[in-house]
Amino acid sequence: MKTAVITGITGQDGAYLAELLLEKGYTVYGTYRRTSSVNFWRIEELGIAKHPNLHLVEYDLTDLSAAIRLLQKTGANEVYNLAAQSFVALSFDQPITTAEITGLGVLNLLEAVRIVNPQIRFYQASTSEMFGKVQAIPQNEQTPFYPRSPYGAAKLYAHWITVNYRESYDIFACSGILFNHESPLRGLEFVTRKITDAVAKIKLGRLDYLELGNLDAKRDWGYAKEYVEGMWMMLQASQPDTYVLATGRSTTVRDFVHMAFRAAGIELAFRGEGLEETAIDTLTGKTLVRVNPKFYRPAEVDMLLGDPSKAKRQLGWEPKTTLEELCRMMVEADLRRNERGYSF
Ligand code: NDP
Ligand code: GDR
Numbered sequence: 510m511k512t513a514v515i516t517g518i519t520g521q522d523g524a525y526l527a528e529l530l531l532e533k534g535y536t537v538y539g540t541y542r543r544t545s546s547v548n549f550w551r552i553e554e555l556g557i558a559k560h561p562n563l564h565l566v567e568y569d570l571t572d573l574s575a576a577i578r579l580l581q582k583t584g585a586n587e588v589y590n591l592a593a594q595s596f597v598a599l600s601f602d603q604p605i606t607t608a609e610i611t612g613l614g615v616l617n618l619l620e621a622v623r624i625v626n627p628q629i630r631f632y633q634a635s636t637s638e639m640f641g642k643v644q645a646i647p648q649n650e651q652t653p654f655y656p657r658s659p660y661g662a663a664k665l666y667a668h669w670i671t672v673n674y675r676e677s678y679d680i681f682a683c684s685g686i687l688f689n690h691e692s693p694l695r696g697l698e699f700v701t702r703k704i705t706d707a708v709a710k711i712k713l714g715r716l717d718y719l720e721l722g723n724l725d726a727k728r729d730w731g732y733a734k735e736y737v738e739g740m741w742m743m744l745q746a747s748q749p750d751t752y753v754l755a756t757g758r759s760t761t762v763r764d765f766v767h768m769a770f771r772a773a774g775i776e777l778a779f780r781g782e783g784l785e786e787t788a789i790d791t792l793t794g795k796t797l798v799r800v801n802p803k804f805y806r807p808a809e810v811d812m813l814l815g816d817p818s819k820a821k822r823q824l825g826w827e828p829k830t831t832l833e834e835l836c837r838m839m840v841e842a843d844l845r846r847n848e849r850g851y852s853f
Contacts (some may be wrong), residue, residue: 513536513587516592519541521694522733526589527563530741539563540565540566540568541567570590570617576621586629587629588618598806610663619680630681631674632685633671635671635685641654647757649753649816650819668684685751685754686753690731691835692732703721705843708772711775713844718799722800722803728759729756738826754828775792775797777791
């Protein structure tokens with residue numbers, strides 16, 4: 510059976526991909542960073558933390574020698590590079606760390622593949638953030654890039670160096686340009702989960718209101734569990750390539766807020782504009798959403814809308830879960846967690 514390395518197993522996608530590959534009979538080496546308190550809550554919630562075929566290994570993307578030893582030690586056939594400093598807002602405050610991890614870290618792994626075993630199949634977690642200030646609607650594999658954050662710029666370097674290693678050294682290196690994908694395992698700093706967790710807390714009377722930034726931003730949001738399947742499909746194809754994974758539907762943050770409160774039985778009405786905009790509970794008149802400029806970014810990606818037709822045509826990949834279903838799933842999970850008294 511095959512052996513895979515997944516970098517970033519403590520993250521949302523790492524956890525779902527590990528679950529998928531274990532189901533398929535893989536031996537999985539999942540990497541995590543040593544920190545004072547490592548958090549394995551996602552693989553614990555999925556019930557795979559103690560799976561006999563899952564091995565957890567310490568690894569930091571910024572260390573080339575560690576990358577070489579990782580591939581030597583595991584004898585991996587497939588490497589999924591999901592680790593990154595992945596929070597766009599933080600990348601404005603920590604641009605150099607972001608460049609080192611999210612950009613150069615990928616080169617370390619690709620060099621390790623070239624040195625240890627060029628037969629390894631490599632997946633790079635690229636992103637719709639590379640489209641940034643969009644040059645065409647919808648965005649596909651041919652759309653020119655225009656990143657709008659240090660994160661987007663670092664990921665663009667990582668994307669091109671992946672393509673370069675494919676073309677220069679004949680390495681089976683795929684770049685998946687994935688649009689936003691969410692789930693109950695999404696980190697609390699990202700807007701969808703921040704919203705669904707706040708909805709649960711408000712519903713249970715533990716929070717007065719939710720503060721957000723730009724409500725006009727539009728994103729193409731899909732379900733993470735379906736997107737990790739697309740990653741696996743890319744590495745099973747006959748040729749390495751670049752693919753967009755997206756739903757083809759774009760929704761504003763404001764509409765996602767509506768949807769999430771509705772999933773908890775609360776109907777909102779928005780009033781005012783810009784920093785003065787608020788949303789009230791139509792039943793009680795209580796203000797439940799406010800805008801705080803602290804959550805605005807120095808440069809924003811206003812709208813993303815992906816065209817996944819190449820992935821459908823060549824891989825047979827298709828999104829199935831609607832945003833309403835996904836949103837409900839997230840709100841219900843956060844209600845359950847908050848009722849139990851904790852949420853990560
Ligand atoms: P998460 O932020 O949930 O997970 C990121 C992972 O990277 C964590 O396990 C984190 O470890 C790890 N990591 C961070 N820095 C390092 C480092 N220096 N060395 C080793 N590991 C590190 O991201 P997602 O699961 O949501 O996303 C997976 C990948 O896909 C990321 O590369 C992201 O940029 C990209 N992507 C995500 C999209 C999305 O919508 N989710 C869309 C497009 C691309 P720790 O727990 O220690 O912080
Ligand atoms: P994004 O996701 O930047 O698209 O990156 P995020 O959920 O952080 O932001 C989406 C949009 O919502 C707006 N927004 C807020 N965002 C956050 N986090 N918090 C707020 O309070 C808030 N209010 C409004 C943002 O301005 C933005 O427009 C994600 C990450 O997973 C990346 O790693 C990945 O590459 C891309 O998706 C595709």
